[in-house]
Amino acid sequence: MDKAKVLSEEQLIEGLCNDNEAVMSKIYKMYYPMVEHFIITNGGLQEEAKDIYQEAFIVLYENLQTPDFTLTCKIKTYLYSICRRLWLKRFSYKTKYQGELKDSEDYVLLDESNQEQQQETELMFAMMQEALDKLGEPCKTIIQDYYINQMNMVQIADKMGYTNADNAKNQKYKCLMRLKKIAENMSIPT
Amino acid sequence: MTEIELIEAYHEKRLSPVEILQIEERMQTDVAFAARVQEHLEFLQNLHGLRKHQKRQQLHAKLNVFHAELLAENQQVSSKPTTQANNVLAFEPTPSTQKQTAPQGRRIDLQALRHKYLRPISVAASAAVFTFFCTLYAVDYTSSVEKKQLSSYKQLKKEVDNLKNRQRDLEIKENNIAKQQEAQNQMQESRFGGTGFAVASEGLVVTSYHLVQQKPDSIVIESNKLQNFRYKADLVYYDEANDLALLRINDSRFKGFGKLPYTFKNKDADLGEEIFTLAHPKEEVVYGTGVISSQSGYEDANNPTDSYQVSIPVNPGYSGSPVFDANGNVLGLIAGKQADSEGVGFAVKSNKLLQVMSELPDSVPLNLPQQNKLSKLKRTQQLKKIQDFVFQVKVY
Numbered sequence: 001m002d003k004a005k006v007l008s009e010e011q012l013i014e015g016l017c018n019d020n021e022a023v024m025s026k027i028y029k030m031y032y033p034m035v036e037h038f039i040i041t042n043g044g045l046q047e048e049a050k051d052i053y054q055e056a057f058i059v060l061y062e063n064l065q066t067p068d069f070t071l072t073c074k075i076k077t078y079l080y081s082i083c084r085r086l087w088l089k090r091f092s093y094k095t096k097y098q099g100e101l102k103d104s105e106d107y108v109l110l111d112e113s114n115q116e117q118q119q120e121t122e123l124m125f126a127m128m129q130e131a132l133d134k135l136g137e138p139c140k141t142i143i144q145d146y147y148i149n150q151m152n153m154v155q156i157a158d159k160m161g162y163t164n165a166d167n168a169k170n171q172k173y174k175c176l177m178r179l180k181k182i183a184e185n186m187s188i189p190t
Numbered sequence: 191m192t193e194i195e196l197i198e199a200y201h202e203k204r205l206s207p208v209e210i211l212q213i214e215e216r217m218q219t220d221v222a223f224a225a226r227v228q229e230h231l232e233f234l235q236n237l238h239g240l241r242k243h244q245k246r247q248q249l250h251a252k253l254n255v256f257h258a259e260l261l262a263e264n265q266q267v268s269s270k271p272t273t274q275a276n277n278v279l280a281f282e283p284t285p286s287t288q289k290q291t292a293p294q295g296r297r298i299d300l301q302a303l304r305h306k307y308l309r310p311i312s313v314a315a316s317a318a319v320f321t322f323f324c325t326l327y328a329v330d331y332t333s334s335v336e337k338k339q340l341s342s343y344k345q346l347k348k349e350v351d352n353l354k355n356r357q358r359d360l361e362i363k364e365n366n367i368a369k370q371q372e373a374q375n376q377m378q379e380s381r382f383g384g385t386g387f388a389v390a391s392e393g394l395v396v397t398s399y400h401l402v403q404q405k406p407d408s409i410v411i412e413s414n415k416l417q418n419f420r421y422k423a424d425l426v427y428y429d430e431a432n433d434l435a436l437l438r439i440n441d442s443r444f445k446g447f448g449k450l451p452y453t454f455k456n457k458d459a460d461l462g463e464e465i466f467t468l469a470h471p472k473e474e475v476v477y478g479t480g481v482i483s484s485q486s487g488y489e490d491a492n493n494p495t496d497s498y499q500v501s502i503p504v505n506p507g508y509s510g511s512p513v514f515d516a517n518g519n520v521l522g523l524i525a526g527k528q529a530d531s532e533g534v535g536f537a538v539k540s541n542k543l544l545q546v547m548s549e550l551p552d553s554v555p556l557n558l559p560q561q562n563k564l565s566k567l568k569r570t571q572q573l574k575k576i577q578d579f580v581f582q583v584k585v586y
Contacts, residue, residue, distance in 0.1 A: 032257070057253055129243060147234070147238055148237070148241045173192070176194070
């Protein structure tokens with residue numbers, strides 16, 4: 001391997017924090033085989049290995065984005081530990097198997113407190129996204145830009161071609177009310 | 191400002207301290223208002239939360255791209271080990287341009303995808319082209335080789351013949367080994383015993399020689415049909431070649447068998463004749479049926495024509511069992527079976543048995559049965575009668 005391309009652990013973490021796609025790709029490709037091996041030796045399929053690994057990767061990424069999070073072990077160990085926990089959960093669900101997993105790597109115990117909650121909010125978001133998709137243009141863009149992309153009304157008015165920020169604001173209000181209505185109708189059956 | 195806008199301003203902390211105080215005071219007193227505030231705040235939070243959700247989905251899409259790349263790289267590595275697998279950094283677009291393009295939606299994403307896929311695809315294509323030419327070359331090569339092969343064909347055939355011969359030799363060796371093992375098995379079996387049956391009312395019992403050939407300490411004849419029928423017996427005569435042994439019960443309590451219900455056939459049985467047997471593979475007697483499947487026995491025996499091949503299931507403990515025809519004439523006695531095939535048993539012919547008995551010294555009294563009492567009976571009744579004359583031969 002070329003010397004210039006060998007990155008230290010710190011550089012890898014920094015790259016992940018800063019959305020450096022090249023670094024992310026590198027990390028992804030570096031540790032996938034380890035996880036695939038783990039999943040397959042513990043009764044899983046390649047496809048499941050991919051799912052579990054990607055979920056773990058997202059957890060790692062999101063945790064690194066939160067300011068009060070510090071990684072106390074190597075990226076490799078952390079990814080392996082998350083995958084291990086996820087697989088334990090899915091595997092025991094799949095087969096009611098309570099036995100031991102065959103480990104090939106060291107792992108650390110993880111804080112599981114917010115796991116259940118995360119799944120719930122994930123559902124919530126999916127619903128909200130669906131409502132937003134149903135909203136239609138230009139409302140969708142306005143709502144997206146204001147609430148999600150955090151643009152201000154002046155920028156939005158400029159982008160969408162409103163004469164001033166107040167007009168855009170009125171439009172945004174109407175859109176928000178419509179979105180609320182859609183979301184309410186969607187949440188009734190659940 | 192509508193209520194919703196007010197709540198939103200409150201949420202976004204755009205209100206003055208006085209306004210905030212007003213809202214919080216109203217929430218204390220007006221429960222319905224408080225609920226509406228709470229509800230809208232939650233809604234706004236969820237809406238803001240979409241940012242995380244969308245980001246997660248974008249990340250997921252990226253990971254899928256990485257995954258596809260990884261698979262492509264693995265293939266590339268396996269087909270062309272010399273290509274650089276770790277040149278990712280050098281060719282990736284810089285993160286800053288990625289960030290600028292990201293919010294502008296799908297079209298740009300597609301461009302990014304194309305950009306990312308271009309390399310693996312081109313690699314795959316070049317691998318395909320490479321393989322194509324390799325195949326062309328290989329096809330050309332094999333057609334030239336074919337000519338050479340024609341000339342060496344004869345030789346090859348001879349080699350195959352040699353191989354065949356060698357294999358046959360091996361098989362013969364194997365057979366010999368199998369036979370030796372069979373003989374050993376039979377020896378071992380003799381420690382457990384077999385079957386014998388009465389041939390003369392004076393207490394003569396015939397069985398297989400291999401059961402008693404090791405000069406046992408004692409031979410015991412036992413019946414589980416007749417009460418207290420357990421007598422010591424002596425080996426009075428044997429014919430090793432035909433695997434026959436004659437035992438005589440040597441016990442003062444023994445008063446004779448009485449008249450035997452069966453006779454011995456001194457002619458060869460017909461091919462396909464229905465036969466049955468009674469044997470003692472266990473304490474209880476076991477009935478089996480079959481046919482004469484060949485008028486000669488084990489091919490490699492000295493005199494194959496001295497025995498039949500029978501299609502009766504034959505198992506350890508069957509040695510010495512009588513073979514009867516449908517009328518209850520003794521046709522022979524089970525001697526063994528072919529170890530490597532199923533349903534191939536061998537029985538010594540009854541005329542051999544008669545011959546052996548005629549060779550008995552005069553000191554042994556012998557009254558062969560003259561009358562068959564079984565020929566008109568049903569099979570079950572035949573069996574009832576025969577049972578009393580079929581014994582376990584136990585060798586100690």
